[in-house]
Amino acid sequence: MVKRIDCKNLYYRHLNKIIQDEAESGETEFILDNLNGQRYLGTGINKNVNITVNGTPGNDCAVFMNGPSLTINGNAQDMIANTMNMGKITVHGNVGDVVGYGMRGGKLFIKGNVGYRAGIHMKEYKSQIPVIISGGTARDFLGEYMAGGIFILLGIDNDSEIITGDYLGTGMHGGVIYIRGDVENDTLGKEVKKLDIDEEDRKILRQYLTEYCQDFGFDVDKIMSKPFIKLLPLSSRPYENLYVY
Amino acid sequence: MKSSCYIPSGCSISAMMSESGKRIDGRAITKSIALMHDRSNGLGGGFAAYGIYPRYAEQYAFHMMFNSFEAKGIFEDYLKDHFYIVHDEEIPTRPGAVYEEDTSGINIEYGMNPITESPVLWRYFVDVPGNRTQFVSESEYVFEKVMEINSKIEGAFVASSGKNMGIFKGLGYPEDIAAFYNLDEYKAYIWTAHGRFPTNTPGWWGGAHPFGLLDWSIVHNGEISSYGINKRYLEPFGYRMELKTDTEVVAYLFDLLVRRHNMPIKTAISALSAPFWKNIDKMPERERKIITAIRQVYGSALLNGPYSIVLGHSRGIVGFNDRIKLRPMTCARKDDMLYMSSEESAIREIEPKPDTVWSPRAGTPVIGELYEEVE
Numbered sequence: 001m002v003k004r005i006d007c008k009n010l011y012y013r014h015l016n017k018i019i020q021d022e023a024e025s026g027e028t029e030f031i032l033d034n035l036n037g038q039r040y041l042g043t044g045i046n047k048n049v050n051i052t053v054n055g056t057p058g059n060d061c062a063v064f065m066n067g068p069s070l071t072i073n074g075n076a077q078d079m080i081a082n083t084m085n086m087g088k089i090t091v092h093g094n095v096g097d098v099v100g101y102g103m104r105g106g107k108l109f110i111k112g113n114v115g116y117r118a119g120i121h122m123k124e125y126k127s128q129i130p131v132i133i134s135g136g137t138a139r140d141f142l143g144e145y146m147a148g149g150i151f152i153l154l155g156i157d158n159d160s161e162i163i164t165g166d167y168l169g170t171g172m173h174g175g176v177i178y179i180r181g182d183v184e185n186d187t188l189g190k191e192v193k194k195l196d197i198d199e200e201d202r203k204i205l206r207q208y209l210t211e212y213c214q215d216f217g218f219d220v221d222k223i224m225s226k227p228f229i230k231l232l233p234l235s236s237r238p239y240e241n242l243y244v245y
Numbered sequence: 246m247k248s249s250c251y252i253p254s255g256c257s258i259s260a261m262m263s264e265s266g267k268r269i270d271g272r273a274i275t276k277s278i279a280l281m282h283d284r285s286n287g288l289g290g291g292f293a294a295y296g297i298y299p300r301y302a303e304q305y306a307f308h309m310m311f312n313s314f315e316a317k318g319i320f321e322d323y324l325k326d327h328f329y330i331v332h333d334e335e336i337p338t339r340p341g342a343v344y345e346e347d348t349s350g351i352n353i354e355y356g357m358n359p360i361t362e363s364p365v366l367w368r369y370f371v372d373v374p375g376n377r378t379q380f381v382s383e384s385e386y387v388f389e390k391v392m393e394i395n396s397k398i399e400g401a402f403v404a405s406s407g408k409n410m411g412i413f414k415g416l417g418y419p420e421d422i423a424a425f426y427n428l429d430e431y432k433a434y435i436w437t438a439h440g441r442f443p444t445n446t447p448g449w450w451g452g453a454h455p456f457g458l459l460d461w462s463i464v465h466n467g468e469i470s471s472y473g474i475n476k477r478y479l480e481p482f483g484y485r486m487e488l489k490t491d492t493e494v495v496a497y498l499f500d501l502l503v504r505r506h507n508m509p510i511k512t513a514i515s516a517l518s519a520p521f522w523k524n525i526d527k528m529p530e531r532e533r534k535i536i537t538a539i540r541q542v543y544g545s546a547l548l549n550g551p552y553s554i555v556l557g558h559s560r561g562i563v564g565f566n567d568r569i570k571l572r573p574m575t576c577a578r579k580d581d582m583l584y585m586s587s588e589e590s591a592i593r594e595i596e597p598k599p600d601t602v603w604s605p606r607a608g609t610p611v612i613g614e615l616y617e618e619v620e
Contacts, residue, residue, distance in 0.1 A: 011350030012283075037280050037349065037590030056590045075602065077588055078573055096589075096604065097570060115604055116570040140569060140607065186523075 002029040012038035012058065023049045023068075037077075042068050042087070059096075062089050065106065078115070081108045084130070090215050094136065103130040103149065107208075110134045111216050114153075116165070117141040122175055124148030133212045140165035143231065144189075147174040152208065154180045154223060168192065169231050173238050177231040178205060180223070191238040192231045201230060256466035257281035257419075257440040257587045258454075258574075260555040261595070262562045265581040266619035268296050271428030273595045274436035279348040279420035280594045281440055281587060287358055288448025289441025290422040291414025293405070293455040293462035293557045294433035296619050302409040304331050304370035305387055308457075310450055311365040312400030320394065320401040327390055328371035336366040336413075337427055344420035348594065360417045360425040364450050368411070384459055384504060389483065391458060396485040402450075405457035410559065412462055414439075414453035422453075434619050437557045439464040445491070452490040455557070458500050462557040465492040466587055467572040470550030478545035498546050499556060510556075511610060514565055516543035518608045521568065555585055561614040570607035577602045583613040 003022050007015055015038050019030055023045045035041075035055030042051055042062045053072045062070055063082040070089045078096035081089055087106045094112035102121045105128045113136030120141065122130050130149040135156045142164055143151055155163030162184060169177060170189030178197065188194060197205070206224060213220040259277040263269060274292065298306055305328075311317040324330060343357040373383045381389070391403045405412035410433075413426040419440040423429075439454035445468065446452060455462040469475065469491035476486050476494055482505070484497045495517075502513040516539045520528075525536050540547075551571030556563040564585040566574055575589040577599035584592045589602060605611045 009347045009350045011354045013354060014350065036593055037588060039283070056593050058588065058590055075589055077575075077590065094604075096575070097573060116607070 001027065002031055003027050004031045004033065007032050007035040007038060007055065010038065012040060016040055016044065019049075019051070020044050023047050042070050042089075048087075062087070062108075065089075075112075076110075081106070081132075084108070092216070095134075097139075100130065100132045100149075100151075103132070104128065105130050107211075108132045109212050109215055110136070112136040114138045114142075117144050119143045119146055119149070119151040119177070121145045121147060122149035122151070124175065131208055133208060135212075135216065135218070137161075137163040138165060141167045141170060143169040143172050143175070143177045143192075145171040145173070146177070146233075149175045150178070150204070150208070151175070152178045152180075152205065152212075156180075156218065156223065159226070169233070171238060172231070172233045173236050174233060176201075178228050179231070180226050180228050182227075182229055183231075188231070191234055193234050195230050195232060197228045197230050201228070255284050256442045257284035257591070258438065258464045258466050258553065258555055259586040259591050260435070260437040260464070260557070260562050260564065260584065262435045262583045262613045263581050264561075264583060264613055264615060265617045266296075266434050266615055267581065268432035268434050268620055269436070270430070270432050271423055271436065274438050275344065275420050275423040275428060276346065276348050277584075277586065277591045277595045278423075278438040278440055279344060279346070279351075279418075280591045282349045282351045282418060282420065284442065284587065285418060285440030286442045287418050288416060288443050289414070289439070289453035290417055290419030291412060291439050291441075291453045291455055291464075292419070292423060292426075292428060293410065293412045293435070293437045293457065293464070294428070294431055295407075295410040295435040295557060295559055296433045297411055297431045298370070298409050301332060301370040304372055305406055305408055306411055307369040307371060307406050308336065308404040308411050308413070309365075309367045309369065310402045310404055311367065314365060316398065316400035317365055317367065320398050323394065323398060324369060324371065327374075327377070328369075329374055331370045331372055333367065333369040336368050337430075338363065338366060338425050339427060340425070342421070342424040342427075344418075344424045348420070358418050358421050360415060360421050363415060363425070387459060388500065392483060392485045395487040402488070403457075404451070405455075405462065407457065407460040407462075407559065410457075410460070410462070410557075412455050412457045414455065415450045416448060416453065434615070435557055435562055435613075437462060437464045437555050437562065439466075443490075444468060446489050449489070451488050454490075454492060456488065456490070456493050456496040458496050459504065460558045461496050461499050463492055463496040463499070463554060464557075465495060465552055465554045467552030467554075467567065468550045469494060469548055469552065471548055474545050475548070495548065495554060495556075498548075502543070502546065510563055510612070512539065514563070514608075514610045515539055516546050517548045518565055518568055518610075519547055520608060553587065561612060563610050563612050564605065565610040566605065566607045568608040574611075575602065575604050576611050583611075585611060 075093035097115035169192035
C-alpha cells in the first residue's frame, strides 16, 4: 500500500505526526503531494520507509533522520540533512545553504547546486561515513570545519568554469572533498591542501558515482573521464595552538 | 501552549514587485509571509506598499503612530505650522481581526492571534509650502521635519513619509497585521513584508519593520552589529535614531548615500556590503580604485553582521545579503514579477511555477526596476 497525503495547508507538526504514526503501524511507502514549506520532514522515523516529496520541503528537512529514504522532486531549502544519521536523500533540484550540517551518516545526493557552507562540520565514526554528492556548483565555505565524511562536487553543466566559491575547507580537520575539475589556489582555506587523486580515490568515486548516476540518469564513465582533485586537511587539530589553557 | 514550546523562529522577509507597474492587492504578499509564520514570534509584523494612493500621489503621505490623542494634537499643531494638510483621516483598521486563510496550517494548531490594541493610527497627505524650499530641497525639508517629529514630539512616530506609498506595521504576526489594516483593499506595484523575531531590541509598534523615510523602506532579517558606528556616523548628518531597532540605520544610510550624496544604488551597496580587501586587490585597476575610495570615504557606513535586506523605493526593489551570506534569500521571476523571500516555499505559495528561481550571491544585489509607468 502507498499512503498518499495532500499536504496543502497542513501544519508541519500534523504532517510529521501522521507519517510517524503510519510508519509505526507498518506503512512503508509515502507520497506527499502539494508539500510547501513544511519543516523537519522525515525525522522521528527509525525505519527504512520511502517518502516521495512533490513540492518544496521547508528548512531542516531530514534533520536527525535515521533510516528513511527521501526522494524530493523539486528544490530543497536551507539546512537539509542537519545531523542526519542514516538513510538516503535524493534531491532532483538545488538545495539551499548549510546542507548536511554535522551530518554523521547516510547519503545526500543532489542533482543540482548547493549553497553556502555545504557539508559544514560533517563527521564520521569507523564505518559510519556520510556522503554528499552535488552535481552542480557550490558557494563559499564548502566543507567548513569538516571533521569526516566524503563530499563530491561535480559541476556537470559547468565543464569550463570553476565550480567552487571562496574559503574552501576553512577549518577542515577530517574527511575528504573531491572536486571534478580544479580550484583556484587562493580560494583554499588555510587548513587544507589540494592533491591529485590516486587509485584508491578513483575506486571510492566510482562506487558512489555509479549509484548517483543511476539515480539521476547520468553517464558515470563520462563523469569519471574528467580529472578530479581532492582536498585534505593539513592537520587533524588545526586550532590546537589557538587556545591557551 | 505557545509560551511553553519551542519557537523555531528567525525573522522572515518577503517582497514582490510588478516591474511593469501593475498594481496588485495585498492578499498575495500576506499569503507569502503567512507561510513563514514560524519564523516570527508575534512581536512585530509589517508591510510597505508603493502605488496605493493615486488620488494623493503628489502629496507626502505621513503614516503616524501616536501614544495618545494629546500627542496627536501636539503633532497636528506642528504639522499645520510646517505643511499644507490636503487631507487627513484615521487609518482604517479592524481591531480583533485575524488572518483567516490557513496558509501554513497554523491556525488549527495554535488558534488565532488577533490584534486588539494599537496606538492611534492616522494618515496625513501634505504639501510642502513653496516658500519653505528657498534654501533646501523639498525632500530635505521633509527629512528634517521627520527627524524633528520622531525626536521632539513625545509619543508621536512617523511610520512612513513618502509619496504614493505607505508602511503598515505593528505588534503581532504579519498576517494578522495585514488583516488588522485591511491590506486586501490596497493595490500596489511593490509590496515588501516582514515577520519579526526581535532579539536585541524591544518589540513595539514603532520598532516593527519596515522602516521608512521619504521614499525608502527597509525590511531586514538579521542583525546590524555595526549599529553603534553607523549611528555615530549618521548623527552629524542630522539623522536621529529614535526607533530602538538596529534596522533603522539601514534606511537612513540609503537616504544619505543615494538621495543626498547622489550615489547610484549599486555603488551605495558596495559601501554598505563592501567587498573584502583581498577581493578588491584582485579587481581591474579602475574598479579597484573606485571601490577603495568608497571603502575609505564610507568606512563607517559599512554594515557588519548577518543580514538579508530588501530595500523598497518608488522605482524598484533591491535585495542584498551580508558578504558571507549568514541569512537566507531566494529570488524568483515570472513574467514581469520579481519575488524575493527568506524561503523558496514562500514564493511558491503565491507563484507555484516561476520562470526562474535562484539564490543570489552574498554581497551581490538583486535589482528590480520599473520599466513601464505605474498603471
